[in-house]
Amino acid sequence: MTEPLLVLDGLHKSFGALRATDNVSLDLAPASIHALIGPNGAGKSTLIAQIAGSLKPTAGTVRFLGQDITALSVPKRAQLGLGRTFQVSSLAMAFSALRNVMLAVQARQHATFRFWRPVRVDRSLIDPSMAQLERVGLKERAHLPVTALSHGERRQLELAVALALEPKVLLLDEPMAGLGGEDSLRMTEVLTGLRQDVAMLLVEHDMDAVFRLADKISVLVYGRVIASGSVEDIRASQEVRDAYLGE
Amino acid sequence: MLEMRRENLLNAGIALLLLAVPLVAWAIDETYYITVASRVAILALAGVGLNLALGFGGMVSFGHAAFFGLGGYAAGVLSHHAFEGSAFMSWPVMIDGSDSTLTLWFAALLLSGVVAAIIGAISLRTTGVYFIMITLAFAQMIYYLAISLPTYNGEDGLPLYLRSNLPGLDLSNDLTFFFVCYALLLLAIFLSVRIVGSRFGAALECARQNENRLSAIGIAPYPVKLTAFVLSAMITGLAGALFVELNGFVSPSILSWHLSGEIMIFVILGGVGRFYGPIVGAALFIVLETVIGGYTERWQLFLGVILLGVVLFARGGVIGLLAGKARHD
Ligand SMILES: Nc1ncnc2c1ncn2[C@@H]1O[C@H](COP(=O)(O)OP(=O)(O)OP(=O)(O)O)[C@@H](O)[C@H]1O
Ligand SMILES: [Mg+2]
Numbered sequence: 001m002t003e004p005l006l007v008l009d010g011l012h013k014s015f016g017a018l019r020a021t022d023n024v025s026l027d028l029a030p031a032s033i034h035a036l037i038g039p040n041g042a043g044k045s046t047l048i049a050q051i052a053g054s055l056k057p058t059a060g061t062v063r064f065l066g067q068d069i070t071a072l073s074v075p076k077r078a079q080l081g082l083g084r085t086f087q088v089s090s091l092a093m094a095f096s097a098l099r100n101v102m103l104a105v106q107a108r109q110h111a112t113f114r115f116w117r118p119v120r121v122d123r124s125l126i127d128p129s130m131a132q133l134e135r136v137g138l139k140e141r142a143h144l145p146v147t148a149l150s151h152g153e154r155r156q157l158e159l160a161v162a163l164a165l166e167p168k169v170l171l172l173d174e175p176m177a178g179l180g181g182e183d184s185l186r187m188t189e190v191l192t193g194l195r196q197d198v199a200m201l202l203v204e205h206d207m208d209a210v211f212r213l214a215d216k217i218s219v220l221v222y223g224r225v226i227a228s229g230s231v232e233d234i235r236a237s238q239e240v241r242d243a244y245l246g247e
Numbered sequence: 248m249l250e251m252r253r254e255n256l257l258n259a260g261i262a263l264l265l266l267a268v269p270l271v272a273w274a275i276d277e278t279y280y281i282t283v284a285s286r287v288a289i290l291a292l293a294g295v296g297l298n299l300a301l302g303f304g305g306m307v308s309f310g311h312a313a314f315f316g317l318g319g320y321a322a323g324v325l326s327h328h329a330f331e332g333s334a335f336m337s338w339p340v341m342i343d344g345s346d347s348t349l350t351l352w353f354a355a356l357l358l359s360g361v362v363a364a365i366i367g368a369i370s371l372r373t374t375g376v377y378f379i380m381i382t383l384a385f386a387q388m389i390y391y392l393a394i395s396l397p398t399y400n401g402e403d404g405l406p407l408y409l410r411s412n413l414p415g416l417d418l419s420n421d422l423t424f425f426f427v428c429y430a431l432l433l434l435a436i437f438l439s440v441r442i443v444g445s446r447f448g449a450a451l452e453c454a455r456q457n458e459n460r461l462s463a464i465g466i467a468p469y470p471v472k473l474t475a476f477v478l479s480a481m482i483t484g485l486a487g488a489l490f491v492e493l494n495g496f497v498s499p500s501i502l503s504w505h506l507s508g509e510i511m512i513f514v515i516l517g518g519v520g521r522f523y524g525p526i527v528g529a530a531l532f533i534v535l536e537t538v539i540g541g542y543t544e545r546w547q548l549f550l551g552v553i554l555l556g557v558v559l560f561a562r563g564g565v566i567g568l569l570a571g572k573a574r575h576d
């Protein structure tokens with residue numbers, strides 16, 4: 001058994017009296033997809049935010065690649081190889097799709113404090129960025145500003161940006177939300193293709209996608225993990241059906 | 248693409264017009280307008296500085312008069328000591344006054360840059376209205392410091408009797424002085440274009456649009472913004488040094504919050520985040536002040552109405568009105 005890439009240990013997060021994360025411990029093995037499912041307001045996004053670093057847990061630790069990163073800032077974690085997409089797209093809206101990805105490539109190269117060469121003609125940024133856009137199916141839309149992209153296209157762009165960081169772990173917060181049938185399939189394919197290189201923590205409501213992609217599923221309800229196991233285990237679990245699948 | 252060409256043409260027109268005014272004035276012997284053109288160039292330079300922070304970095308500094316004034320005081324105080332033949336300070340290091348233009352510029356850039364690093368380091372911990380207020384507060388502190396300095400005449404300010412020496416050029420000639428200001432203005436715009444188009448500029452513009460995005464890809468917004476803030480202040484500081492030389496006078500008025508507001512007005516009138524906008528803004532301001540100000544002291548009422556119009560109906564300022572929306576490719 002290889003050591004997990006990401007380990008959450010006893011995470012708690014309270015907003016006043018609300019326990020949004022209640023003693024969550026999970027881990028993510030290399031080359032695997034761990035799906036996190038649960039009803040609206042269960043605390044999935046809150047958990048992602050604590051892993052990415054934009055929220056500080058009330059208690060507990062986050063370990064990444066064997067290192068305790070609980071106190072690290074968002075940019076530091078990203079530099080270590082923790083990529084994420086946001087549930088509500090969060091992009092540089094005035095930039096083109098391409099420029100959004102180029103910025104991630106530049107971040108990956110640790111080369112931001114360069115003041116002279118125009119990025120507009122920088123092949124070392126443009127070429128890898130176009131490759132990522134092609135991968136998610138956005139090549140034709142590369143030069144449009146984000147404001148001109150559809151909701152689904154923005155989700156695809158979020159993924160392209162995250163991939164440009166060449167992360168070791170990807171945190172995906174509902175990447176399929178708002179995608180049409182074809183794009184949703186494409187996204188599933190892209191994620192399947194990535195699995196060997198990038199481990200993923202996948203928050204998703206689309207159960208077809210989850211059952212197709214996940215190696216392991218954890219079910220979060222009221223901030224607590226009520227079940228965790230293989231796809232078959234979760235499908236079979238009466239508790240999960242009652243609490244979430246509603247069958 | 249077409250819009251890019253239109254903006255480039257417009258920019259060239261603006262630059263040529265500013266160059267033409269003093270040449271015509273010189274040809275028909277109306278030398279007063281040479282000084283007016285120099286004023287426009289210098290104030291535009293201050294605006295170009297602010298535009299880097301405000302227009303491209305989204306940092307609404309209401310304290311840029313601090314940097315303008317510090318640049319002005321650095322130049323003014325050193326040339327005052329040079330004229331008097333006294334030392335600026337003798338302990339812990341000996342610093343003499345100076346009448347060398349390059350030394351004065353260097354002092355202005357250094358002082359405004361260092362102070363901006365301190366003010367920025369603290370102010371950039373805040374955002375929004377708090378950032379506006381804290382930059383204003385710092386500028387006011389420096390203003391009152393200057394007023395209470397008896398060595399340099401406090402509120403009354405210092406007259407400067409001679410312009411400084413720039414090798415090969417005679418700055419006491421008003422047209423030559425204009426050319427120098429104009430060259431620095433275009434240089435600052437050129438630098439802005441390069442910086443904004445660079446990798447650093449991409450990060451800066453992302454910080455303006457969405458800091459969370461920038462953090463999420465592993466670039467900390469704070470150092471990016473701080474660097475831009477310091478560069479912005481240095482450009483405005485250099486403008487202050489030129490302003491003091493133009494007027495032959497340095498006083499705390501160049502540190503006042505009115506001036507911070509005026510520099511912001513140049514940027515907004517011309518078009519926030521438009522490279523040549525500050526020239527249009529400063530020119531419009533000076534024209535209103537000279538023309539309408541000739542009839543009524545209430546010329547600022549007209550300025551207010553125009554500003555209101557721009558803010559409500561033409562967010563891209565005059566440049567945006569004439570050349571369309573700014574585009575990123
Ligand atoms: N910053 C905050 N302050 C206070 N309460 C918050 C905050 N963020 C989230 N919450 C609350 O924490 C709970 C969990 O929210 P979260 O967004 O993590 O749910 P989720 O599982 O992602 O839901 P969804 O499926 O709708 O995205 C909700 O009750 C929410 O209202
Ligand atoms: Mg959520």
